[in-house]
Amino acid sequence: MGNVGVGSIRIIDNDGESATVTNGKLDVNADLTVEGDINIGNVDVLSVPAPLSTTGDGTRSGVLRITLASDSAMPNTQGYTAIGQQSNVSVSSSDDETIAVSTACKHVDVMAAITNTGIIYVGGEGVSATTGIALYAGDVYSVDIDNVTKIWAIASVNNEDVQFVYYT
Numbered sequence: 001m002g003n004v005g006v007g008s009i010r011i012i013d014n015d016g017e018s019a020t021v022t023n024g025k026l027d028v029n030a031d032l033t034v035e036g037d038i039n040i041g042n043v044d045v046l047s048v049p050a051p052l053s054t055t056g057d058g059t060r061s062g063v064l065r066i067t068l069a070s071d072s073a074m075p076n077t078q079g080y081t082a083i084g085q086q087s088n089v090s091v092s093s094s095d096d097e098t099i100a101v102s103t104a105c106k107h108v109d110v111m112a113a114i115t116n117t118g119i120i121y122v123g124g125e126g127v128s129a130t131t132g133i134a135l136y137a138g139d140v141y142s143v144d145i146d147n148v149t150k151i152w153a154i155a156s157v158n159n160e161d162v163q164f165v166y167y168t
């Protein structure tokens with residue numbers, strides 16, 4: 001393939017002005033008209049307004065609003081047949097404990113109750129503040145596991161709560 005020599009190219013943007021190059025990037029004022037969908041792939045949000053508000057309608061300053069669209073229900077690719085939920089309303093701050101009685105499952109989502117004032121640490125038997133996954137109020141930990149009783153917790157404040165959803 002040969003090279004084509006070009007003396008200069010002028011790109012005119014939407015309002016009739018010449019496009020410019022800013023910091024090595026083409027800067028064009030353009031309107032995008034599309035028929036159908038645009039799949040933009042993965043998106044990394046590198047910064048958000050501070051302080052970030054997670055309440056409201058997403059139309060005021062300081063709010064990051066993200067809408068995930070789907071044309072149909074998410075397919076069940078894991079073969080789940082049922083969903084159950086429970087809570088443990090008295091996680092100890094002195095001894096680690098399993099979060100529930102033996103319940104066979106395929107996956108568990110564990111959430112530190114939003115009313116908690118301390119931290120819940122989750123992991124296997126013997127979990128501690130130095131070895132567990134720290135869950136602050138409202139945080140969720142998800143794990144593929146075959147029995148809920150294999151998830152243990154200890155709290156930084158006595159009698160904190162966890163809720164969990166398990167999938168069978």
